[in-house]
Amino acid sequence: MTEPVIRRVESAEELFAVAGDDHLLRSDAAPEESLEQQGVGWVAADGGFAFGGSADGPGLVDWLTVIGTPETAGALLRHALESLPRRPYGFSVPRGTEMAAYDFSEPETWDFMAFDPAWGVELPAIPGEERVAEMLPSPAADAEIAGFLKVANPSHSAKPGWEAIQAWGVVRDAEGVLLACGAYCRRDGGNGYLASIGTRPESRGQGLGAAVSAWLTRRSLANGDGFCALGHWHPNEPARRVYARLGFRTTHQMMSGRFEA
Structure with a gap:
């Protein structure tokens, strides 16, 4: 197979x-920032591309994201x-990319999904959505959510206290006990994303996760975000069905890992 023509972008x-x-x-890179601030990028003649950034300085990459066909x-x-002065800490590539030549750990497969109003989709009303209340980040809220997620979603991605978190959507019972939660976050590029959605184990099967997801998406749209996104571990067909029901579409099927030191 002929190697694609690849060039670096500055x-x-x-x-x-x-x-x-x-x-x-659009979710992971802010268009108004230069790659000198963010890192570096490459594009292939067939439309594939790669990009990454680092807080350590220009031209360095902490996490490399690659998009295109697996080849x-x-x-x-x-x-x-081969171009970078040091190997990134980790990577994300399309599932099916040949990785046998690389030593890496913590492999994870995941799907990136988006809800884009430009597609003409309408967010449906979900039973139980009226039970969802907003909880703004604060030291007390972060401590409660952190303790809850240890049980409801131990592998949650958005950690309470992160600056990207704009609000939490929560459901409580009549005594005020937390039953479900989820985070509405916002990227520098101007889009919202959902993260750290979890339901208390004994409260599952009641549609609370779907209600929280719908509320968070509606919150993103009301904020004027260009689109709303999320990532979820694959395979997780029940979660995928919930998000598809809301109007989310899978745009990327990815695999990530960390390079060995």
């Missing part, structure tokens, strides 16, 4: 000119790793 504007309609790129993604990954 600005976010250039990368967005090539792949600006990609929801994962193009493999070439982009090799090209990027």
